Amino acid sequence: MSADRPTVSPDLVAVMIESTPDRVRRRLDRTPDAAASWNWQAGEATWSVETGGETVTLPHGHVLVVEQIACTCLLSPHCFHVLACLTRLEVALVESPRADEKEQVASDVSDALDVVEHLVEPAESQRQAARELGTSVTHLLRVGVASSGVVVQSSLLRAVHQCRAEGLHRLAALGLRVIAGTSEIRARAPAADPGQLAEDIADVLETSHHVLREKPIAGFWIGTARRKQRPVRPRKLHGLFAEPIVTRSGFAGAAVYFLGEDGRIYSASDVRPGESQQASDAYLGGIEIGPMIQSAKQLARGLYLGTDLTASEDGRLGRGKSIRIAEQGPSSWRTEAIAERFRRPLPDQWNAVYAQAAVPADAKSAGWDFVFLEGAILGAVGPELLFQPTAEAATIRLAIENESETLCFRENLRMLSHAPGLRLLVIGRVNLLEPRIVAPLAVANLADDSRADAEPRLELPESWGGRICLGFDELQRHFLRNARATAVVLNVQGLPLEEDPLGPLRRRWIATMLSGIASQRPTSSNMIAAETATLNRSGFATGAALLDALAHTPSGEGPTSSDTFMATAIYLRTCAHERARFRATLTS
Incomplete structure (x- = not known):
């Protein structure tokens, strides 16, 4: 589905389903993907959908009320064509921002980013909204996703709208994911993922359980419409690397990660609707931290001194105008604060990752699933690299993080396979189901003055700050000193496919x-x-x-x-x- 198509209010879809004749609803249940084959054309002011006999007109942006929709059919707006188009659109909860709205900043300082969030007492109206969504999801389980129709969808939409109105932001967002996943399965969409939908349904039930049965509850079970910023005191921010963000829902951009001198990882990002090319544009464009705007490429390699900094619970740096931040020159992975991360035993790093694995996504800290490795490349095993950590007997597989052709992950790993013996520092993301598979996000030379001149090493442009952001920076052949002419492919068996006992x-x-x-x-x-x-x-x-x-x-x-x-x-x-x-x- 194009990211430029309109989005629609869940309450409007529910109203339209409930006000449409039964025979129209039954027809849509038989052909839930009917509108997918219709001709959607974007005009200057509206969208026109040619259905093969009638024309549906939709506005750009967000559809809130029925008066924004028209159809040439005599039954409009309570016709099959309108309902088929509306149920094909992405359901979204859109707020109208006020011109005088400012970034929310909490008053408490210091340990604002601890995993244990403040406790809140849900209001009775919030408990009722959570109960209604839980009941709707339970009804979906009773009839089955494959057999659910628009009436079941209407119940879910109503419940999601009520959760949003009562400030249950986490439940509302999860409910939208359930609605989207159910629609994909019913329409037999290529992106349909039954396993992920089952997880989303379980998340709704778990969140509802906490809202209904605990007094008080951790704030992340409620969620927030806008992430609340709290004062933090990292003092210095050491730029680590930049990562491309490309989502299935049509958003793309860049995120930059920093290590604060308080030991926490922070992030700043620019993510907007767009294709994967938008990620590359964001890397060279501007990201805002307080009054400072710099490119992601520069932020990833800079050292910054800040006062009055703020960050959300997950470590996203704030943009408030009261923030004071100044660049102090380039950052280096050899700085003690960063070098200490690479010296941590890998099992200890895994334990830290899995300690946060069960925490709701809203409460996970930035970089929670990162590991810091030092070692040497052995060669390629298919599209992956075999990596030997310095202090580990077993090897690590370095896998491609994102296969998008507009990003550099695949090509950079292929280039590195020409340099067996190349000693590197690697920051990567752990695969939770197989932690010996790591998706490398950035690499740098492993400093070692005792190495022979004939050994392979990286000779990078000065502007790269001694590191490669693997999703963005294209590694050229002449950047690899003492590399081989062809890739070194190892005859190594893949990881054993262990049968899941569960x-x-x-x-x-x-x-x-x-x-x-x-x-x-x-x-x-x-x-x-x-x-x-x-x-x-x-x-x-x-x-x-x-x-x-x-x-x-x-x-x-x-x-x-x-x-x-x-x-x-x-x-x-x-x-x-x-x-x-x-x-x-x-x-x-």
């Missing part, structure tokens, strides 16, 4: 979501008994109990079915992370 539970969990609790296909009791026995023998007694509960959940709508679904999601996620961490540390 596979039967995961398959039943996703099947329950797709087919519905009330209409699950009959499963052989012998098969369920055999699978639960296997889980018990493997030490997954809780998994066996959950599998049995999913297979025999009553068909009625209620807390038993939704709680079982949510508990299964949490159990599968926790086991996957713990098993991955154990496998990795076992070989260290």
Whole structure:
């Protein structure tokens, strides 16, 4: 779907579904992707959708009220053509910013970015909104995503709108993801991801559970419309690197990461609607920190001294005009504050990553999944690089972070495969399901005066500040000293594909979501008994109990079915992370 198409209010879609005749709703349930094949044309003032006999007219921007929509059909606006177009648009919650609105800055200082957030007491109206969304999602599970129609969608849309109106921002955002994922599966879209939709549904249930059953609750379960800025005192900000941001929802840009002298990682970014080329443009464009505007390329390599700095809970630096920040020259990865990160044992870094893995995304700190490695390139294994850490016996696979052709990740890793023995410092993102796979984001020479002149090394332009931002900076052949003419491809087997012992539970969990609790296909009791026995023998007694509960959940709508679904999601996620961490540390 084009990012330039209008977005639509969830409340409007719900109103249109409820006011449209039953026969129109049934027709749309039979062909949920009908509007995908229609001819969408953007004009100067409006969008025109040719349906093959009628024309639907939509405004640019955000559609809030029915008066903004027109159709040449006699039944307009309560016709199939209008409803098909509206349900094809991205549902969004758009606020009208006030001209006098200022950045929200909290008054408390120092430990503002701790993972443990302030506690809040939800209002009764908020609990009621959370209850309605939980009920709507439970109903979706009862009928099944594959069989859900526009009436179920209307209930979800109403509940999402109410959550947003009551300030339950996290639930509203998760609800929109559930609606989008459900629509993709019903339309058989290539991007449909049943596993991710099951996770999103479980997240809604888990968040609703906290809002309804805990007094008080951590603030991140409520969420915020705009990230609240709190005073921080990192003193100096050491630029680390810049990373391209390209999302499936049509946004692109650049993010820059800094290491503060308080030991925390901070970020600043410029992300806007656009294609992947927008990321490259943002790298050379301006990013704002307080009154200072510099390119991401420059920020990633600079050292900054700041006072009155602010940041959100996840480490995003504020843009308030009271901030004072000045550049103090270039940053260096050999500075003690940064060098200490590379000296940390890899198992300790993994433990720090997994400690935050279960924390809601809104509460995760910037760079929470980064690892700092030092070692040498051994060669290529397919599209990946085999990397030998200095203090580790086992190797690390360096994988491509983003395959977009407008970014430099793939080509840069290919160029580095020409330099076996090249000793590097690497900052990368851990693959949570296989921590020995790391997506490198930036690299630099590993300082070692004892190396022979014949050994490969990087000779980078001075403007690069001694590092390569792998998504943006294109590594040229003459930047690699003593490299080989051809890539060194190693005959090394890939990582063993270990069968997931919880596979039967995961398959039943996703099947329950797709087919519905009330209409699950009959499963052989012998098969369920055999699978639960296997889980018990493997030490997954809780998994066996959950599998049995999913297979025999009553068909009625209620807390038993939704709680079982949510508990299964949490159990599968926790086991996957713990098993991955154990496998990795076992070989260290």
